[in-house]
Amino acid sequence: MPELSQETERERSLLPFVGVAEVTGPSMVPTLQHGDQLVVHWGARIGPGDIVVLRHPFQQDLLVVKRAVERREGGWWVLGDNAFAGGDSTDYGVVPEELVLGKARLRYRPLKPGQRSPLAAVRWALSAVRPVLPDRSASRRLRAR
Structure with a gap:
């Protein structure tokens, strides 16, 4: 099984339908970076191009962040932005x-420990x-295979 890339090990709830997930791994680079925090709207209506949080089909205790490319029979075709x-x-x-x-609504990039200067x-x-907008893949990898 290939190494999984865009997992989150923790989720925190802000409101009943809103939570925070942490991005780990490179599969959504350059759109999302390792360590980014996502504000996720749980249960939101999903559309093509949205960045979504899903349970991995073969390891359902693992949450994965991918881009929903298109609706197909039986569910969604999802791709990472990093080919x-x-x-x-x-x-x-x-x-x-x-x-x-759910669907990612907002990306928050935490301040790194070494960023202490006023300019940084x-x-x-x-x-x-x-904001995390649909159809904004920096790699333009939005085609289904």
Whole structure:
């Protein structure tokens, strides 16, 4: 089985339908980086191009972050934005609808421990929080196979 890339080991609930998930791994680079925090709308309506949190089809205690590419018979075809990382529908096929848990609404990039200078803090403040929009794959890898 290929190494999984975009898992989250923890989820925290802010409100009944909103939570926070941490990104680990390279499968959504350059859109999402290792260590990014996602504000997730659990149970949201999913559309093509949305970044979603889902249960891995073969290891359901593992949450995975991928981009929903298209609706197919039996569920969603999902891909990572990093074509070289794998661990998406090209490996495990269509993801059943009930395994897709929610949609990422906001990305928060935490301040790194070494970023203490005023200039680094300003740069971080200008780029730390961004909305997660559909069809914004920085790698333009939104085609189904």
